[in-house]
Each structure stands twice: as C-alpha cells, then as structure tokens.
Amino acid sequence: MEIKVARSAGFCWGVKRAVNMAVETLKESKNTRCLGELIHNKREIERLKKLGMSFIEGMDELKEGDTVIIRSHGVSPKVIKKLKEKGTHIVDATCPFVKDVHEKAMKLEREGYPVLILGNPDHPEVIGIAGHIKEPMIASTIEEVEALPKMTKLGVVCQTTLNLNFFKEAIALLSSKVKELKVYNTICSATSIRQKEAKELAGKVDVMLIIGGKNSSNTTKLYQISKSVNPRSYHIESKEEIKEEWFRGARSIGITAGASTPKWVIDEVVSHLSTLFKGGELSGRGVCQTAGREL
Ligand code: SF4
The missing domain is CATH 3.40.1010.20 (4-hydroxy-3-methylbut-2-enyl diphosphate reductase, catalytic domain)
Structure with a gap:
C-alpha cells in the first residue's frame, strides 16, 4: 500500500499564526477567552482548553480586563467596538488576508459599487466581511447568483476558502447581467x-x-x-x-x-x-x- x-x-499560515498567538497569550494571561472556536478542529480545541483557554459564543459574560482572542476569521467593526467598550484586552489574530478582504469590500463601497460577497452566509468569516459594509449581498450557490436582478454596477469579493470553480461560474454568470462589474478574487492561495x-x-x-x-x-x-x-x-x-x-x-x-x-x-x-x-x-x-x- x-x-x-x-x-x-x-495548517495554513494564517491558522498557524492564530494558534501561536493564542498559545503565547495563554502564557501571559490565564483569563484568556476566544470569541468562537479558534479554529474549526475539535481536537485542537481540546488541546487549547487543556492549556487553559476558554471559548465563548457571546460577549455578555466578558468582564473588564479579560483578554479576548479574535480568531483568524475576523469579526465586524461592531464587535471590536463592543469589546473596547467592555474594557477587554484584544488580541487580534485575524488573518491579514481576511483583513485584506475587509479593505477591498469597503473600497468597493466607497467607490459606489453595491457589494456582493460570494460565500456561506453562516460562516464567521463571511459574517465578519458583511459587517464591514452597509448593505451586503451574499450568495453561496449558483441559483442565488442567478436570482440576483440585472444591475448597472456591482462589486464582488469572496470568502477566502471559496471553491474556485464556483467562483469562476458565478463571475461568468454575473458578467452577463451586470454592466459594470468589479471583481476581487479574494480566494486565498x-x-x-x-x-x-x-x-x-x-x-x-x-x-x-x-x-x-x-x-x-x-x-x-x-x-x-x-x-x-x-x-x-x-x-x-x-x-x-x-x-x-x-x-x-x-x-x-x-x-x-x-x-x-x-x-x-x-x-x-x-x-x-x-x-x-x-x-x-x-x-x-x-x-x-x-x-x-x-x-
Ligand atoms: S486567508 Fe488563507 S492563510 Fe488566512 S486563515 Fe484563511 S486560508 Fe489561512
């Protein structure tokens, strides 16, 4: 055989970086919490729990002085604002490539393009990207792209882990229904x-x-x-x-x-x-x- x-x-570079940041933070602060699962891997999560990390879904239980890790998927500016208001110490492990998607989405919006995010609307990364723009549209299937109305202008970014074939198919379809289409292929290499x-x-x-x-x-x-x-x-x-x-x-x-x-x-x-x-x-x-x- x-x-x-x-x-x-x-592990990709961004996940390795986030895990290393979490482990280093745990050495300095015992009261370290991660907003959501640091990574989508149960066994690694168990290992981090043994090192002392706790994982929380909401911000209600956070207290002033707590250290909070932002995972590689990133979060919306609203979440960061709330964490600051609570007086927490933020360790931002958002992958720089995800931050780049935030920047590109905001740039499209500033330039007057309605913004479409190709990706899973329930995925934390997509939720974080959507939180950076005022009226995001999200499509995760070809049927959803087909259902979009004809538009004069549209800007597109995508989830960093999107399937490349879906991306190509969606962009080909959008080219036929949008007059001015500006696309950033933000699929991570x-x-x-x-x-x-x-x-x-x-x-x-x-x-x-x-x-x-x-x-x-x-x-x-x-x-x-x-x-x-x-x-x-x-x-x-x-x-x-x-x-x-x-x-x-x-x-x-x-x-x-x-x-x-x-x-x-x-x-x-x-x-x-x-x-x-x-x-x-x-x-x-x-x-x-x-x-x-x-x-
Ligand atoms: S953007 Fe790329 S490098 Fe960053 S966490 Fe996602 S897959 Fe990893």
Whole structure:
C-alpha cells in the first residue's frame, strides 16, 4: 500500500499564526477567552482548553480586563467596538488576508459599487466581511447568483476558502447581467493550492482520505472536490473513524487535510494506516510505506 500525503496538507499560515498567538497569550494571561472556536478542529480545541483557554459564543459574560482572542476569521467593526467598550484586552489574530478582504469590500463601497460577497452566509468569516459594509449581498450557490436582478454596477469579493470553480461560474454568470462589474478574487492561495492538490492527488490514488473538522468549510470543500474526482473519498476527523473495508483491493491512499487540521492529527492517521497495512493483509500485495510528503 502506498500512502501519499499532499504537500500542503494541514495548517495554513494564517491558522498557524492564530494558534501561536493564542498559545503565547495563554502564557501571559490565564483569563484568556476566544470569541468562537479558534479554529474549526475539535481536537485542537481540546488541546487549547487543556492549556487553559476558554471559548465563548457571546460577549455578555466578558468582564473588564479579560483578554479576548479574535480568531483568524475576523469579526465586524461592531464587535471590536463592543469589546473596547467592555474594557477587554484584544488580541487580534485575524488573518491579514481576511483583513485584506475587509479593505477591498469597503473600497468597493466607497467607490459606489453595491457589494456582493460570494460565500456561506453562516460562516464567521463571511459574517465578519458583511459587517464591514452597509448593505451586503451574499450568495453561496449558483441559483442565488442567478436570482440576483440585472444591475448597472456591482462589486464582488469572496470568502477566502471559496471553491474556485464556483467562483469562476458565478463571475461568468454575473458578467452577463451586470454592466459594470468589479471583481476581487479574494480566494486565498492557501485554499486554491490545497484544492488543486486534492484534485490531482484524488485522480492518482485508489482511496482518498480528507482529514479535518466536519464543521470546517475548507475541509468540506476539499472533500467535495476529491469526491467529484474519486468516489472512494472519505472525510474523517481522526484515525478512529477509519474503516478497513474502505481499502479493499486498493494499492494507494492519498491524504490531504484542511487548513485548520494540525500536523499531529495528520501524523496520527499516517501512522495508523502504516500499522494497519503492515504485512499487506488487506490488499494482499505487501506494503510500501511511503508516508513521505509527495505529490
Ligand atoms: S486560508 Fe488563507 S486567508 Fe484563511 S486563515 Fe489561512 S492563510 Fe488566512
């Protein structure tokens, strides 16, 4: 059995930065709270809880002097204002690439473009972007883009983890219904690289495993892309979910992971597979344990 791990699998730069900022902050302040889950990965959240971090959904329970981490997804200016009014110490771990989307959306609005955000309206990043503009429109499906009225002007930004194919399809459609269209492709390169690698690797191996939180938007997209190329694709959060029957007759396994999946979780899966196929009893073809990162 050959095991191939995509080169960019796991934490992206922005998530790594946010986790490091959180860990450093915890060393200085025991009363550190994170607004929402720092990252969409249950197991990493558990690790951070053990280090002393608490996670809160609303701001009501915050007290003056509390330290609050803003996660990489960012928040709206209203949230920042409220945190300041409460007298909290803010550690802003918003990814600079997400901040760039805020800037671009505001620029479009200043230039007089109604602003459309392509992305999931329930995702914290999209909620944060929308909070920077007065009357945001949001579309997450082609049907929603189709339903938009004909317009003379429109500015577009997108969720950094948007599916590239959806973005292309949406922009092609909008070009036919908007006279003056100004588009910023704000898909993060960390996302597009992972999506490209997932597609390529899924086409080369017998079985694909996509590791990451079931609530992680970018992991789910990697899974959808992989599944469209290779029906034997499985989205797992940890090694415990792996089923031996997935690999019947397979000779190769491809692995990728979302931008919020820590390296230690990927390593656990690779090590579990290497043990599982020791002796090659499932494939009957012996073992080739190439758990290195190659693509
Ligand atoms: S995917 Fe890109 S934009 Fe999002 S946190 Fe990572 S580096 Fe930042």
